[in-house]
Amino acid sequence: MINRHHQKGVGLVEILVALLILAIGVMGFIALQYRAIEATAESGARIQAINLARDLAERMRVNRGAENVYVQQLNTANAQLSFSTNCFTANCSSTALADFDVAQVATKARSVGMTVNFLNCQGNNDGRRCIYVAWDDTAATNGALNEGNCTAGNVYDPNSTCLIMEVY
Template sequence: MITIKKQAGVGLIEVLVALLILAVGVLGFVALQYRAIEASSEGANRVQAINLARDLAEKIRVNRDQLGVYATAIAGNATNITNPNCYTAFCTPTQMARFDAALTNLSAQRVGMTVNMFACPEVSNGRRCIYVAWGDTAATNADGLNNCTTAGAYRDESTCVVMEAY
């Protein structure tokens, strides 16, 4: 006599396939979360950089005659804000420009960024651009893997903001 057995449980192969599908789904979700956190961090850094550049541009607008002093002090990464402290003492326009530049550099350093100011590339009217970079990117316009821009164009994978100001 021939007897037919009915399946009494789930086969091991079926369980393994289900676990594999679940694992792939979980990995996809983890990758999606990672990308969302990365994009959120990038957005926060861009907002911080834009605020630094805008703040410096407003300070320059108020003290426009000292544009050269701002450019020199920003490029030199000056951070000495104690002599004189223009919050508590009277300052000449030149001292105020140095003070503002030092505050900007100090604010940038506190959040892991660098600031620089150059003549805007491909512009003949003498306009200045404010560069703010973070991470491995240098706030410069030159050839090189870690520079913000090359010949005025953003480099791939650079983490920076360029604002045309004055």
């Protein structure tokens, strides 16, 4: 025969243990949801960056004769947002069109919290250029590793949040 006097409170302990196990399971689910939200935000930023880089690449392909203007305008942060002629309302030379294209793309990039640059592709010697699009705390530049640049010489910085598209 079981002595019921010694069984008092055991049901309460069992319920507390079950609640502890349930709480641990819920915490794992919360962590999983948080990571899913981060991944969704990252994929959205990558889509924005791909669209910006593709837009700029297509504009450059159409206006091939003004590559030097694209290089100069994109590599000068203060010149990226300004343009001399509105090519929507006036006929533009290839130089003015390149100036206008850079301003259009850079303005769109800034509106979504991104920066754009046009640099020599790292790791090759054939003069190819790459469009860099960066967001968050990353600069669309080549510099030292782990200092907030997309690349460091021939190495992609694994801590950066950027996209690099080769253009030729």
